[in-house]
Amino acid sequence: MNRLQRALDAIVERVDTPAPIVLADVMQDNIDRMQSFAAQHNLDVRPHVKTHKCVEIGRRQVDAGAIGITAGNVGEAEVFAAAGFDDIFIAYPVWPTGRKGARIRRLAETTRLRLGVDNFAAIDAIADAMEDDAGRLQVVVEVDCGARRSGAPPDAAGDLATLARKRGLVPVGVFTYPGHGSASPDARKRAAHDQEAALTAAVHSLNAAGISTAVVSAGSTPTVEFSTSSVITEIRPGEYVFNDLNNSRLGACTEDQIALFVAGAVVSDWVSDQRILDVGTKALSREGNLEIGYGAVAGTSAVLSKLNEYHGFLPLPAGDFRPSVGTVIPVVPNHVCPVVINFEELIVTDSTGASLQRWPVDARGFLN
Template sequence: MRNSVSQLQRALDALVEQVDTPAPIVLVDVMQSNIDRMQGFAAQQNLAVRPHVKTHKCVEIGRRQVEAGAVGITAGNVGEAEVFAAAGFDDIFIAYPIWPAGTKGPRIRRLAETTRLRLGVDNFAAIDALADAMGDEAERLQVVIEIDCGARRSGAPPEVAGDLAVTARKRGLIPVGVFTYPGHGSSSRDARERAARDQDVALTTAVRSLSAVGISAEVVSAGSTPTVEFSTSSVITEIRPGEYVFNDLNNTRLDACTEDQIALFVAGTVVSDWIQDQCILDVGTKALGREGSLEIGYGAIPGTTAVLAKLNEYHGFLPLPAGGFRPGIGTVLPVVPNHVCPVVLNFEELIITDSTGTWLERWPIDARGFLN
């Protein structure tokens, strides 16, 4: 972490007496630059941006993304969609194969009454269940067929997309296209472009499958911050990046962002240093989640080679090389997470400042805790 060191530390030094640690600190100027950069990329490629709000779960950040030009938002579940719909967002895609059990059916029906709601589907049973849940309002709900492009997560085989779309149409739902998630592009730097190629092939096959049954793919939606740079095929109509708004260490390792494009870090305080080659920070799994490994660590201290080598629930173990960096008790340090999404889930608010640390706001993480 070289380029972002001065801005992180400058902001942290200015805030140290105003913030209780651990706390997520967002450099709003860096975040806004990330939002604008993605929008500019999409404009050059003639793509719509539909950012995934699961990364930030914050209404104010979603508003900034829409103000920058996003056509709407992507949510991960019904609860997230409800929070943003209540805040005035009226174009929402739940990019997940929802099973409308329990209260979800009526909740989806209410959402479809107030928003242009699109829902992911990848199987015939879910299509029937959604149609049953919508009843005589089925035509209010648009569905997007999820296909697998190699991530081996959810998603039907691409060649089945047309059959699923026909079934949805027969049940009164409105099939509008296809989407996929190239999650296997996060495994290495080289994997990013390969996964994007897999995505292109799968989406093209799925679009042809829809066309063969007389259904036009209005929406051809591609996902993932790591692969978005290569998601430029003419078949794609929209992109759904999420992590780009903050970025993290995983994305720097993949060359999907630079170090100075990381907008969020966790402020932690050194609380113990009895062991000569180690100190303890008040940043554990309750703050950072469990993303990491012995090989890469669990978060990095910018400007140093130090990484958290182990986490307990409330303890972060920071090895200290002999003769090098050694923070004293009470020192507040920035910790850059490996994966930013679990960090946001652990807090109720984001501490918002800029690279100078001259002002401070607190934005609620509005959709925190909405997991279904």
């Protein structure tokens, strides 16, 4: 990954560290490759914007052929709707606390809005909040496929969709998230298999209730390669746009497909064989563990062993890598999503470092 250092060197005088650097060419290749894969398997792509929270990147995904976007909460959907995105799926079993019911109703006036539901009480609460406008809101029943997180048992999907229809909402299908596919490289295929079984059962459950399933929606970057069953109509990958070390370890991307890193400066070098970088949890978030560390320096075997809020601890491996104070180096995150939300803007260049743009992380603060 020395190419990351080369790109960084070309723009370094314009980068205040720490800063998230995006290689637009690598990102565009990631977007196009996912779209080609989906086209080959007759799948719609509805990328999850949680990874980038950036309108400019969402536009590129739609320009490449995405049919709409996936959001994780109402706030993200509002930001993208205000920017002109008109087909949004909040893939989350939202409970309408506070003003959220009214916010959902307002969003549905101008956007084709889909909302996840996984339980009877929430369907009632959301239908109540929609008042006379329930018919504007499509709902998608979440079923569990083994992640043991949210999602109803697949055979309950029909009853949930029936209640939604009875309350005037528009049930359009089912979705799931194979989160257990991120446990190991081997888990990916097994989780995708579980996903197919759960979605198939959920489709049967809706159809048995007389409800058709236009939408049968699957996750996720680590499992998408195996999510090609004929029952599935759309995929909702998020991380593929940037990729990261976790996906690389799972075999879901190569290191060359990682499109985002954090530029950090060496700020202190008094402890022998250690450098302190200005990259701590306030830049990287605490994603990792003692075994894999908290982020790696591209082109080296050096890994951050510990993070404080503004400090990253970098033990130096044996060898030539002995950066002096003031050196700016590329840190590749384990998990990219919690990095992006720490920053106001992405510094966007390409592998040659020939250009530099700043794109706002538009939806970074809107997390409810």
